[in-house]
Amino acid sequence: MLQTGGDIDSSEALTERQQAVLDAALRLLVEDGDSLTMAAVARRASCSKETLYKWFGDRDGLLTATVQWQASKVRVAPVDRKGLDLASLTASLERFASDWLRVISSDTSIALNRVAVGHAGSGKDDLGAIVLQNGRFALARRLKPVLEAGREAGLLDFADAETAFRTFFGLVARDVQIRLLLGDRLQLTEATVGGDAARATQQFLALYGSKTGGANNRPQGL
Incomplete structure (x- = not known):
């Protein structure tokens, strides 16, 4: 099994x-x-x-x-904890963000989440809990080590990894998922996904980028 x-x-x-x-x-x-x-x-x-x-x-x-x-289709690019720099951290975050946007905008994820929401509190099966544990919570377990590596390298500054993850998740998702679940026919092209992923990453680095890590550790153009 x-x-x-x-x-x-x-x-x-x-x-x-x-x-x-x-x-x-x-x-x-x-x-x-x-x-x-x-x-x-x-x-x-x-x-x-x-x-x-x-x-x-x-x-x-x-x-x-x-x-x-x-959920496995949302990849987390491995980082070198010893030699981590801003470029590799940014690339890892952008890859995660773009993968996640592609997954949540797919017909399969929309259908799966609609069924899970319909089951929540219904006493049927535990699909809602299954989606939470193996979707959102599992993604957090994968990305938090990257965020913590960024903190160890002096690139990020945060007190709580869960709070930092939730902030990044919110910047990536915005209102996209709820609009899709409610039937809005958003057209997420590759260009749109890439742009949204890069924008969310830069916004996150603006919020959590280390203030003491030196000029090379600050996101450019912000």
């Missing part, structure tokens, strides 16, 4: 066949929303229910792995 309690940080945690099954589950969520079943996923993915139960345990396990698979 897959270990679905932790983060899926890369496709290396899954075989190609398992990735195909999770992609099938995501497509069904877009098409059918709340009515996703193990049998429907098995039919769409051309595999047996026994295989799904072997890999994922049960429906909640499948949903958890599906959310993790979607």
